[in-house]
Amino acid sequence: PEKFTMLTGDRPTGRLHLGHYFGTLKGRVELQNMGAKTNVLIADYQVITDRDTTEHIQDNVYNMVMDYLACGIDPDKTMIYAHSAVPAANQLMLPFLSLVSEAELARNPTVKAEMEASGHELTGLLLTYPVHQACDILFCKGNVVPVGRDQLPHIELTRTIARRFNNRYGKVFPEVDALLSDTPLLPGLDGRKMSKSYGNAINISMTAEETAKRIKKSQTDSERMITFDPENRPGVSGLLSTAAICTGRSEVEIAEEIGMGGSGQLKKYVTEAVNE
Structure with a gap:
């Protein structure tokens, strides 16, 4: 080095x-x-x-x-x-x-x-x-x-x-x-590129409460079953990618675990992963 x-x-x-x-x-x-x-x-x-x-x-x-x-x-x-x-x-x-x-x-x-x-x-x-x-x-x-x-x-x-x-x-x-870097590009909470101007970023300086609030406000969709599909479900997939990169697990694995838990369960999981 x-x-x-x-x-x-x-x-x-x-x-x-x-x-x-x-x-x-x-x-x-x-x-x-x-x-x-x-x-x-x-x-x-x-x-x-x-x-x-x-x-x-x-x-x-x-x-x-x-x-x-x-x-x-x-x-x-x-x-x-x-x-x-x-x-x-x-x-x-x-x-x-x-x-x-x-x-x-x-x-x-x-x-x-x-x-x-x-x-x-x-x-x-x-x-x-x-x-x-x-x-x-x-x-x-x-x-x-x-x-x-x-x-x-x-x-x-x-x-x-x-x-x-x-x-x-x-x-x-x-x-x-x-x-x-071998780290894949982390999308924002809406599936687009993470950017301050899009309002889809989680700042390093945010408190645990501010992080939870930002994730809670992120847009998902009405489908209850959680699946990883970046093209058709950008919001859900953006959240899954965030959780995946924070935990070292794959998006598909997390989606399968949450299953019918819906977006409420997904957001709870993502909030804990990010704050941890």
């Missing part, structure tokens, strides 16, 4: 939720405790990539640090830093932008997807967003980055930038590898 330097991070746009916990936070803590050099970035500069306001950003940064600490990220072992606190990290943009062509930036599929999702036009910042991420990773000589599959094009560009920089100026930066 000592051979690896990890860099990962989040944009401070709101409280972290269960999807973040199982998707990445749990893995960060495991890497930290194995003895890898771990760095976590709070990407406050990148909030403006697809948002028109920086309102509440200071509170969001503080809350994010609290969520990290609650999940087991240890500041004695992991460097936690914000973009705005380390101007030198952002200065890498100048040499890095000279190493990539406009065509390479334009064909990044993740940038296109993010543009469509945000409804924004393609700004210069959004176009160069993967270069800024390369700055984040290479700034602390990161050689392993935990990501979802959708972020692989960004990692590939980081590798290209590091290679071209080393060829031009001498060996400075390491080769970077993606570390793919």
Whole structure:
């Protein structure tokens, strides 16, 4: 583990939720405790990539640090830093932008997807967003980055930038590898992607009572028999997936156990699994 330097991070746009916990936070803590050099970035500069306001950003940064600490990220072992606190990290943009062509930036599929999702036009910042991420990773000589599959094009560009920089100026930066999580994407309580804006997320900071209330309000359907069918029963299936990932059991197994217990029994089971 000592051979690896990890860099990962989040944009401070709101409280972290269960999807973040199982998707990445749990893995960060495991890497930290194995003895890898771990760095976590709070990407406050990148909030403006697809948002028109920086309102509440200071509170969001503080809350994010609290969520990290609650999940087991240890500041004695992991460097936690914000973009705005380390101007030198952002200065890498100048040499890095000279190493990539406009065509390479334009064909990044993740940038296109993010543009469509945000409804924004393609700004210069959004176009160069993967270069800024390369700055984040290479700034602390990161050689392993935990990501979802959708972020692989960004990692590939980081590798290209590091290679071209080393060829031009001498060996400075390491080769970077993606570390793919084997955790499946945790859907929200309505079966869609877990997101604060959809109101279907369970925040890490919620109390047991708030969690119970959020799960109780989630929409299911009128069918009493509980079955796992993501396409036709997104609400029921979203709840089953949440319980499955929290307990390590399969969705089908839990559905069979609840059977004719209906959505009331299902919500009770999910609440206990999440709070546990």
